[in-house]
Amino acid sequence: MFNHVLLCTHGTEGALKAESFVFQKLTDNPTLKVTVLTVLDEDWRGMTGDDWLNSSKTHTTFLDHVENQMNEEIAEEWQRIKDSYPVADQAEFLQRTGNIAKTITKVAEQLACDLIVIGPYRKKKKFSIHSTGMGLKARMKNQELHPLLPCPLLIAP
Amino acid sequence: MSDEEKKVTIETGDAGKGSTEIAEGANTEELEERALSVFSSDRNEDITALIFCLITTFLVLLFTKWMV
Amino acid sequence: MSRIKDQMPVLIMGTGLIIYGLIAKTGALEGLAKALHTHKTLDLQITMTLVVGAIALLGAFINSAKEPGNSNFDTFVLQPLGGIVLILVMAMAIRWYMEPLVKIMSKSLQPLLGFKLYKVLNLNYVVLGILAGVVLTNTWGIPKFAAPGVKCARFVLKMGVIMLGARYSFAELAKLGVYSVWLVGFFVLGTVFLVLWLGNIFKQPKSMTGVLSAGMGVCGVSATVAVAPVVKAKSAEMAYTIGTILSFGIICMFVFPTIGKLAGMNPVQFGAWAGTGILNSAQVAAAALAFNAVDIKTLKVAEIFNITRVLFLPIIVLVLATWFGKETGQKLSFKSIVIDKFPVFILGFLLLFAMSSMGLFSPPSHYKGKYIDVSYNDRTQVTSEEWETLNNAMSKNAFSGLSTEQLEAVTNLIEQRQIAGNYDDRANKKEFDHVGRSRMTQLEGVLAAAKANQIKLSGEVKSAIKHAVKQVHKKSKTVVTLTNCMIWFFAFGLIGLGMQITKKSITQAGGWPIVMGVISGITKATLSFFVVLWLVKDVVLN
Incomplete structure (x- = not known):
């Protein structure tokens, strides 16, 4: 039914559901192409807050470090996906930086995807001191995404 | 990550340590400058x-x- | 066409400023300004709005007429112009309208609330400016036309720090320097080790405790930014740490001045406490100005502590690098840490300090721009009503409890209508000056005695003597103007920095860092509070 699915994931519980949905239920179709997209929130740029003492060099080193760290962590994420779903080997993996809703729709448009799969919008977790996974787990309001959609959106329960 | 993605080198001045490589398809509008000043x-x-x-x-x- | 559209906000702001300036020039705003108690600044308001408005319009026209280029003029003047004008407009609106309005409103709310809102929250123009910056970023975001200009905030704040150098004397710098090195040294290292120890207890990864210890110990986000690559922090650790530090710092900015006032701290004590306990250096400056925005004593002390911390930062980076490096085997050179990170603007601070010490701004006999002038001058005379009061009091023998010298000074004040030396000695400047000054000291003694209820004087007599004493205390115009420039620089810089604080980076606070951060931050703030109260009692700035 679909030819090209864009799976948006960043390793949260909700995203895990989207992953399992795509790789377990949709991959019966052998011609289906899956692209896994991880969007890095643009807000990392704002993470330096009101720091003004550091030289630009220190600043750049920091942002480089953040980027490398993110790339490493994203690579780990992708490895985890590949390990848990053998079919995922055929999928293509993409990483972008920017506003989440805009980037998702833009990539979907560029790749001519006909379905976007995301995890469900979850209630904010209660305060927990056990940190999990990546930093800046971004949450996106669906109403931001909806008006931009170039193709159907599927929310994996 | 797809390694075969094309990279381009851009000039970023001293603060950006001379030059940096970004993916050709990168969304430059969103990337913006990182410099503080x-x-x-x-x-x-x-x-x-x-x-x-x-x-x-x-x-x-x-x-x-x-x-x- | 689109270029004109881009420049529209700047055009509007420029036109608005010029219209405001012209209206103010006609005198139509005098009533309003009097109601807001800003009428003394009306001249400045007119000049500033007209000049800034004209520059804004000129720049906007050039920007809309020509293609954006790559020349120096483009990068440093034309492109940042919009943002600079925006911040200036915000600063002016806050200083001349919002701050007085907040004061008036909280005064009228006092019966309802039982306290003065602005006093409790220290809502002066600095705090309001930062808040305005934070609100703007998190609601509309920094407008596109203003983005390059907002990046000038750091630059202007540096100018403020450099200019501040002109306000120290050798003795002060030496004394404050010693205090700050001891206090900062002790608390920085103490907090770093406390966090590392906590991390050990809670069994947290080294990379996280490394980042957090630097952030809690030295200068908040700045230290986090410097240390994160060194200890190879994970992204979640950085996000949590930065979020914790930013939110802790913003709370401190409001809580510190209030506690300081409640505890009756003097400016030196508060400056020292803020400089030790508050994490981010911009927030230290903000808290110091929030504690006392008129007199810059607090800022002077706090800024010395700030500079000491900046100089401590590389040391901490080096220490953490060695502590962490044992595992990775990664080596960092002295150059890459100390020399690359040395802030050159501190040399500028020292240069202005040297210029001021050489007496360029005020002769050495003046104390930081304040001096006593007992020469004959119509303007230093008491008013005729005051003279009448004094004369009547004298004839009614109201000054009976005074010593002979004090009585002589009062008699002479009535005779000469001002504090001065003997008329016959006026050729001998030294003698004249000496006699005049000693009379002033005697009159101050009279006021002190009256305050301590040793003698009884009517309120009118006291105010007449007070006025006479005040009249011979002059302030050097140069120093006053320089200080005003500096305060504008700080206000500009802090508003701009407020715009860098995004809601997202604050709400990231969480995980173990928030637990360890709160423990160590509160420990540090509390301990330094008592240490400062106990140790710094005797530093007097004049």
């Missing part, structure tokens, strides 16, 4: 700040001390 290096910024201060001081001295 409009100056290309900290030394320039600090020296300009000092010169501005000296000019301000000179003007203040001129109008409140030397000319009155």
Whole structure:
């Protein structure tokens, strides 16, 4: 039914559901192409807050470090996906930086995807001191995404 | 990550350590500059700040001390 | 066409400023300004709005007429112009309208609330400016036309720090320097080790405790930014740490001045406490100005502590690098840590300090721009009503409890209508000056005695003597103007920095860092509070 699915994931519980949905239920179709997209929130740029003492060099080193760290962590994420779903080997993996809703729709448009799969919008977790996974787990309001959609959106329960 | 993605080198000045490589398809609009300041290096910024201060001081001295 | 559209906000702001300036020039705003108690700044308002408005319009026209280029003029003047004008407009609106309005409103709310809102929250123009910056970023975001200009905030704040150098004396710098090195040294290292120890207890990864210890110990986000690559922090650790530090710092900015006032701290004590306990250096400056925005004593002390911390930062980076490096075997050179990170603008601070010490701004006999002038001058005379009061009091023998010298000074004040030396000695400047000054000291003694209820004087007599004493205390115009420039620089810089604080980076606070951060931050703030109260009692700035 679909030819090209864009799976948006960043390793949260909700995203895990989207992953399992795509790789377990949709991959019966052998011609289906899956692209896994991880969007890095643009807000990392704002993470330096009101720091003004550091030289630009220190600043750049920091942002480089953040980027490398993110790339490493994203690579780990992708490895985890590949390990848990053998079919995922055929999928293509993409990483972008920017506003989440805009980037998702833009990539979907560029790749001519006909379905976007995301995890469900979850209630904010209660305060927990056990940190999990990546930093800046971004949450996106669906109403931001909806008006931009170039193709159907599927929310994996 | 797809390694075969094309990269382009862009000039980013001193602060960005000369030049940097970004993916050709990167969303440059969203990437924006990372620099904190409009100056290309900290030394320039600090020296300009000092010169501005000296000019301000000179003007203040001129109008409140030397000319009155 | 689109270029004109881009420049529209700047055009509007420029036109608005010029219209405001012209209206103010006609005198139409005098009533309003009097109601807001800003009428003394009307001249400045007119000049500033007209000049800034003209520059804004000129720049906007050039920007809309020509293609954006790559020349120095483009990068340093034309492109940042919009943002600079925006911040200036915000600063002016806050200083001349919002701050007085907040004061008036909280005064009228006092019966309802039982306290003065602005006093409790220290809502002066600095705090309001930062808040305005934070609100703007998190609601509309920084407008596109203003983005390059907002990046000038750091530059202007540096100018403020450099200019501040002109306000120290050798003795002060030496004394404050010693205090700050001890206090900062002790608390920085103490907090770093406390966090590392906590991390050990809670069994947290080294990379996280490394980042957090630097952030809690030295200068908040700045230290985090410097240390994160060194200890190879994970992204979640950085996000949590930065979020914790930013939110802790913003709370401190409001809580510190209030506690300081409640505890009756003097400016030196508060400056020292803020400089030790508050994490981010911009927030230290903000808290110091929030504690006392008129007199810059607090800022002076706090800024010395700030500079000491900046100089401590590389040391901490080096220490953490060695502590962490044992595992990775990664080596960092002295150059890459100390020389690359040395802030050059501190040399500018020292240069202005040297210029001021050489007596360029005020002769050495003046104390930081304040001096006593007992020469004959119509302007230093008491008013005729005051003279009448004093004369009547004298004839009614109201000054009976005074010593002979004090009585002589009062008699002479009535005779000469001002504090001065003997008329016959006026050729001998030294003698004249000496006699005049000693009379002033005697009159101050009279006021002190009256305050301590040793003698009884009517309120009118006291105010007449007070006025006479005040009249011979002059302020150097140069120093006053320089200080005003500096305060504008700080206000500009802090508003701009407020715009860098995004809601997202604050709400990231969480995980173990928030637990360890709160423990160590509160420990540090509390301990330094008592240490400062106990140790710094005797530093007097004049």
